[in-house]
Amino acid sequence: MIRKSTIALALTATLAFAGDAVAQTPKKGGSFQFAISAETPHYDCHGSDTYATLHFASPFYSTLLQFDLPKYPAVKGDLAQSWTVSPDLMTFTFKLTPNVKFADGQPLTSADVKATYDRLRNPPDGVVSTRKATFADIGTIETPDPLTVVFKMKAINAAMLEHFASPWNCIYAAKDLAADPNSPKVKINGTGPFIFSEHAKGSHVIGKKNPNYFKPGLPHLDEWKGVFMLQAAAMRTALQGGQVLAEFRSVSPPERDSLVQAMGDKLRIEESSWTLNLLLTFNTEKKPFDDVRVRKALSLAIDRWGGSAGLSKNSTLRAVGGVIRPGSPSATPEAELVKLPGFSKDINASREEAKRLLREAGVPDLKFTLHNRTIPQPYTPAGIYLVDQWRRIGVTAENKQFETAPYLAGLNSGNFEVAVDFSNLFMDDSSLGLSKYLSLGKSSENKSRSVDAELDSLYDRHMRETDPKKRIVLIQAFEKRLFDQSYQVPILWWHRIVATHKTVMGWEMSPSHNLGQDLAQVWLNQ
Amino acid sequence: MFRYVIQRLLLAIPTLIGVAVVSFFLLRVVPGDVVEVKLRGDGGNVSQETIEMERKRMGLDKPLMAQFGDWMIGLATLDLGKSMWTDRPVIEEIAIRLELSLQVAIMASLVAVIIAIPLGTLAALMRGTWVDYVVRLITIAGLSMPSFWLGMLIMLTLLGLFNWLPPITFTPFYVDPKANFTQLIWPAMAVGYRYSAVTARMVRSQLLEVMNEDYIRTARAKGVYEKLVITRHALRNALLPAITVLGLEFAFLIGGLVVTEQVFNLNGIGKLFVQSISRNDFTLIQGMVMMISGFYIIVNLAIDMLYAVFDPRIRYR
Numbered sequence: 001m002i003r004k005s006t007i008a009l010a011l012t013a014t015l016a017f018a019g020d021a022v023a024q025t026p027k028k029g030g031s032f033q034f035a036i037s038a039e040t041p042h043y044d045c046h047g048s049d050t051y052a053t054l055h056f057a058s059p060f061y062s063t064l065l066q067f068d069l070p071k072y073p074a075v076k077g078d079l080a081q082s083w084t085v086s087p088d089l090m091t092f093t094f095k096l097t098p099n100v101k102f103a104d105g106q107p108l109t110s111a112d113v114k115a116t117y118d119r120l121r122n123p124p125d126g127v128v129s130t131r132k133a134t135f136a137d138i139g140t141i142e143t144p145d146p147l148t149v150v151f152k153m154k155a156i157n158a159a160m161l162e163h164f165a166s167p168w169n170c171i172y173a174a175k176d177l178a179a180d181p182n183s184p185k186v187k188i189n190g191t192g193p194f195i196f197s198e199h200a201k202g203s204h205v206i207g208k209k210n211p212n213y214f215k216p217g218l219p220h221l222d223e224w225k226g227v228f229m230l231q232a233a234a235m236r237t238a239l240q241g242g243q244v245l246a247e248f249r250s251v252s253p254p255e256r257d258s259l260v261q262a263m264g265d266k267l268r269i270e271e272s273s274w275t276l277n278l279l280l281t282f283n284t285e286k287k288p289f290d291d292v293r294v295r296k297a298l299s300l301a302i303d304r305w306g307g308s309a310g311l312s313k314n315s316t317l318r319a320v321g322g323v324i325r326p327g328s329p330s331a332t333p334e335a336e337l338v339k340l341p342g343f344s345k346d347i348n349a350s351r352e353e354a355k356r357l358l359r360e361a362g363v364p365d366l367k368f369t370l371h372n373r374t375i376p377q378p379y380t381p382a383g384i385y386l387v388d389q390w391r392r393i394g395v396t397a398e399n400k401q402f403e404t405a406p407y408l409a410g411l412n413s414g415n416f417e418v419a420v421d422f423s424n425l426f427m428d429d430s431s432l433g434l435s436k437y438l439s440l441g442k443s444s445e446n447k448s449r450s451v452d453a454e455l456d457s458l459y460d461r462h463m464r465e466t467d468p469k470k471r472i473v474l475i476q477a478f479e480k481r482l483f484d485q486s487y488q489v490p491i492l493w494w495h496r497i498v499a500t501h502k503t504v505m506g507w508e509m510s511p512s513h514n515l516g517q518d519l520a521q522v523w524l525n526q
Numbered sequence: 527m528f529r530y531v532i533q534r535l536l537l538a539i540p541t542l543i544g545v546a547v548v549s550f551f552l553l554r555v556v557p558g559d560v561v562e563v564k565l566r567g568d569g570g571n572v573s574q575e576t577i578e579m580e581r582k583r584m585g586l587d588k589p590l591m592a593q594f595g596d597w598m599i600g601l602a603t604l605d606l607g608k609s610m611w612t613d614r615p616v617i618e619e620i621a622i623r624l625e626l627s628l629q630v631a632i633m634a635s636l637v638a639v640i641i642a643i644p645l646g647t648l649a650a651l652m653r654g655t656w657v658d659y660v661v662r663l664i665t666i667a668g669l670s671m672p673s674f675w676l677g678m679l680i681m682l683t684l685l686g687l688f689n690w691l692p693p694i695t696f697t698p699f700y701v702d703p704k705a706n707f708t709q710l711i712w713p714a715m716a717v718g719y720r721y722s723a724v725t726a727r728m729v730r731s732q733l734l735e736v737m738n739e740d741y742i743r744t745a746r747a748k749g750v751y752e753k754l755v756i757t758r759h760a761l762r763n764a765l766l767p768a769i770t771v772l773g774l775e776f777a778f779l780i781g782g783l784v785v786t787e788q789v790f791n792l793n794g795i796g797k798l799f800v801q802s803i804s805r806n807d808f809t810l811i812q813g814m815v816m817m818i819s820g821f822y823i824i825v826n827l828a829i830d831m832l833y834a835v836f837d838p839r840i841r842y843r
Contacts, residue, residue: 041567041611126579128565128572201612201622202793202801204695227694231788237681238791241691403804405567406558412566 026220026506026523035229035238035247038375038404039202042185045170046120047128049424050404051249051513054167056199056226058517059207059219060103061170061190064094064113064149065161069508069516073427075165079108079191079214085161089466092151092160100214102173103188103195110143115174117141117151124181133435133443134163156464158471159429166426167514193219193520204228213520220506220523232376239499245524246500249513250274250316252377256497268502270509274494275325275428278317278382281421281488283414284450288363295486297357298418299342300350301393307385308492315378318495322479323437325511326493328428329468332476341483354393367396371416373407382420382491411447421447421488426514430475434459437482450487527834531827538823542816546601549815550594553808560610560806561586567805584610597812606813611805616813619798624780624817626696627794629706630713631779635772637718638725642768645722646729647761653734661726668723674785677716681789684712694791713790717783721775725768732764739763762836769836773829777822781814 038052045057065083068076077083080094100108119127121135139154153160163169170190176183188196191214194207204227209219227244229235236255238244240262251259259267280299282289289295304320312318320343324331337343344350358364370386373379383399390397397418402410410416423436423445436445439456455478462474483489498509506521561581565572581587585596600607606616649661684690692712697705736742737760745755784796795814802810834840 041564126576200695200793201619202797225695227791229694229791231791233678234789234791237678237685238691238694241681241685241689243691243694403801405563405805407567409563409566412572413562 024505024525026521027525028220028523029222030220030524030526031223031225032221032246032504032519032522032524033225033227033244035235035244036205036226037229037232037235037247037249039228039230041405043188044128044182044184045168046116046123046184047130048168049130051424054514055248055517056205057170057188057190058167058192059194059224059519060188060192060196061518062100062192062214063165063167063169063171065165066167066518067162067165067427067510067515069510072510072515073162073429075161078165079113079171080164083161089156089158089160090153092153092164094149094151094164096147096149097214098147100191101212102191103210104173106173106175108171108173108191109146110149111146112171112174113149114141114143115177116169116171119172119177119181120169127181130444131166131168133438134166134432156466157431158463158466159427159431162427162429163432167517168426193518194221194224197223202228207519215520219520221519224519224522239501242501245504246498246507248498248507248517250377250494250496251499252314252316253312253497254314256499259499266502268500268504270498270500272496272509272511273319273325273327274316274496275425275512276494276496277321277323277325277423277425278378278491278494279421279423279488280386280491281411281419281447282486283416283418284448284487285414286417288361288366289368289417291361292485293357293361294363294366295489296341296484297354297361297393298390298395299483299486299489300354300357301395302342302386302389302491303347303350304343304490304492305345306347307389311378311381311385311492312495315381316494316497317378317382317492319493321490321493323423323482323490324430324433324475325425325428330428330430330433330472330475332479336476340480341486342489343483351393358393358395365394365396368398368417370397370399371407371410371419372399372401373420374401374403378494379420386420386491414447414449419447420491423490424514426512428511430471431459431463434462434475434478437478437488446488448487450485452481452485452487454481455485531831534827534830538820538827541823542601542819543598545815545819546598546812547594549812550597550808553811554590556806558806560808563805564611597809601816606816607809609802609807609810611802611807611810616810619810620795620813620817623793623795623798625698626710626792627780627783627796629699630710630717630783630792630794631776633710633714634718634721634779635776637714638722638772638775641719641722642725643729643761643765646726646768647733647756649726649730650733650737650764651756661730665723665726668720669727671720672785673717673720673783674789676719677713677786677789680712680716692790696793709790713783713786713792716789717779717786721772721779724775725771728768728771729764732767733760736760736764765836766833769832770829773825773832774822777818777825780821781818 036055040053040056043057045053062079064078064080065075066078068074079096081097083094085092096110102108120129120131121138123129123132137153137155137157138151140152142150172184173189176189193210193213195210197206197208199205204225206225208223229238235247240259256269282295284290308318308320319326322332322337338345358366370383372383387397387399411419411421425432435443437455438446438459439451440446440449442456458474458478462471465471465474503525505525506523508516510516561577565577565580609616609619645661649658652658681691693705693709699706742755742760745759781795781799783794784800787794787796799814
């Protein structure tokens with residue numbers, strides 16, 4: 001058993017060490033081996049929503065902007081050398097870094113950026129862009145010269161600049177897209193710090209230093225190897241034995257404790273609240289979940305506050321919150337949150353209300369299947385917890401877990417009754433956080449298949465609102481409507497714990513596991 | 527003998543056709559759609575139209591018998607088709623994992639033979655002594671302990687005692703024999719130990735039975751050295767059932783090490799099997815079923831050949 005003081009000591013030591021790292025001069029060279037706990041089905045950033053694609057592909061690509069992680073949520077240039085935003089937020093002009101080359105040698109120009117963003121906002125037939133809605137507000141993209149790109153908006157999007165820093169917007173070569181719009185699924189040709197070398201299916205991916213990388217002095221590493229380790233126990237042993245030096249998604253609290261106990265000061269643990277919200281999604285096209293009373297009853301039965309205390313000990317779940325990450329500027333404060341359905345601290349009263357609603361709906365002894373994912377953290381403990389919570393109001397649920405692909409396919413095709421779902425945000429932007437709950441057709445991320453004009457209207461008003469205080473009021477109104485209707489409701493927010501060997505330097509922790517994975521700044525202190 | 531081998535190989539053809547028919551139609555009964563899982567399984571919510579287009583491209587819109595005909599024609603030309611998930615040839619998907627799985631199976635079989643035959647013989651010859659009890663303890667432990675659990679113990683022991691772990695990515699033997707050996711010997715030992723426990727118990731019981739046979743008594747009465755009685759007369763006969771067990775276990779090991787592969791992070795056929803089932807990748811599953819069936823047929827034939835080597839009374843015509 002690890003005492004809290006031991007962990008605190010390790011964390012303190014880590015912080016001190018991290019402080020030292022800032023002062024150290026990066027060492028050049030070396031091969032960095034790390035674990036990736038899932039294998040991407042393809043290489044296309046635009047059509048993916050899983051970290052498995054980003055942890056694989058980010059080092060090979062560049063984006064226009066990127067998040068400046070030590071100053072998060074500030075952004076900095078990646079391919080963009082400089083940029084300007086018009087006062088009315090309707091025009092974004094980017095000046096590109098000159099002499100940037102793709103891995104195949106062709107020079108990067110504004111035409112490549114335009115082709116990329118055209119593919120993102122208006123994908124051709126047969127191409128999937130999961131960020132189509134995000135860029136729907138772009139009216140035109142102009143390329144007055146090879147190093148200038150101008151985005152003209154149809155409507156204001158207060159968070160547009162941050163969206164240009166999204167790690168999913170990998171810049172592809174226009175020539176490649178013209179030859180085959182789906183080529184990025186199977187072929188990697190980017191301008192990132194590393195060049196794709198090998199993908200041994202089921203085993204690993206290797207990236208080698210890009211000698212022509214446009215940022216002087218980077219990357220530090222000669223090579224990296226991402227090893228697919230799907231089994232948490234194998235990954236933990238490999239981390240402990242030094243076969244891999246990091247895993248960038250997260251380990252669970254028990255894994256953290258056992259690693260700290262085994263490795264002591266060789267290990268660095270970094271923790272952060274996470275921009276990932278575990279949700280409960282009801283398929284509103286299936287009976288009896290088309291009845292708001294049933295959905296609301298099942299949400300009311302969940303003791304989120306008690307769950308936070310219990311589940312945070314053995315899973316990556318922790319904070320109670322609404323649709324915006326708790327602690328971030330737009331999040332609903334606890335005093336307001338407890339007034340919303342499902343968030344009261346009086347769980348007995350909530351459960352009595354839940355039983356009454358089920359009786360009214362004519363399903364007091366409801367039975368259904370919970371569609372869940374086989375990834376243990378945090379899906380398994382969450383599923384078990386939910387089944388137990390519903391048992392307390394006389395509801396019987398079977399927790400059925402599926403591999404990632406059939407799980408997501410089931411969610412996307414509506415082939416489920418109730419599902420454990422997630423909201424995976426790469427930043428704390430409310431337009432991103434709220435978009436998942438828009439009506440079916442407006443949001444590809446809405447798995448509940450609900451249609452709600454009131455939510456859509458609140459979202460639109462919030463999008464165009466530039467006064468932060470007024471935006472918060474609209475966000476809270478949105479949350480109230482969403483939880484009253486309970487199409488998709490939060491369970492708990494995740495907590496990120498990243499374990500790396502102390503020899504790994506230059507990597508920056510962030511609240512999103514999708515950010516900071518290009519490995520350009522990473523070096524090995526060996 | 528040659529004629530017998532040819533006959534057996536010809537008999538394998540209807541067996542494989544039977545396997546092909548059963549695997550093809552059984553898989554079509556299983557609920558699930560590979561196209562939907564493939565296109566909607568990474569977060570993208572594609573339209574039904576796109577799904578239909580992809581289904582057409584993959585030939586899944588054809589009548590079932592036409593699909594079966596295509597599959598059988600492919601089989602006849604040794605073309606197992608393309609993986610419905612990766613679009614790569616099934617043979618290629620299997621080949622990149624088969625080398626590792628085959629090597630683990632061979633090494634585990636060798637470990638089993640090296641442990642099982644001496645231990646089984648020793649236990650039989652020293653029946654009722656402390657040696658017999660120790661061997662029985664070892665074999666019962668081997669039978670009771672799942673290979674993956676032993677694998678985890680091996681890994682933790684290596685880490686705890688030597689602060690060392692085997693490599694986690696596969697290096698072919700012809701590229702770097704040392705790296706290859708240091709990676710695969712541990713799973714081979716974990717699997718081989720369990721495998722040896724079954725075989726050792728078989729050798730012990732068979733040897734005890736054979737030692738009471740008339741021909742053993744006759745050999746002893748003729749004054750043959752005890753060592754020769756055991757090795758030339760008793761053991762050769764006692765090994766016949768053990769060879770059958772070894773052979774069948776070997777074929778099983780090719781695709782059956784699902785959990786052990788995960789413990790050692792091996793990219794083998796077992797893992798591919800599980801992945802392809804969860805993705806409804808029918809062509810890949812069919813390809814692997816055919817391959818493993820082929821292995822079973824070849825191994826059974828090899829076992830029958832070995833019977834003749836060990837027992838001169840058996841002659842194939």
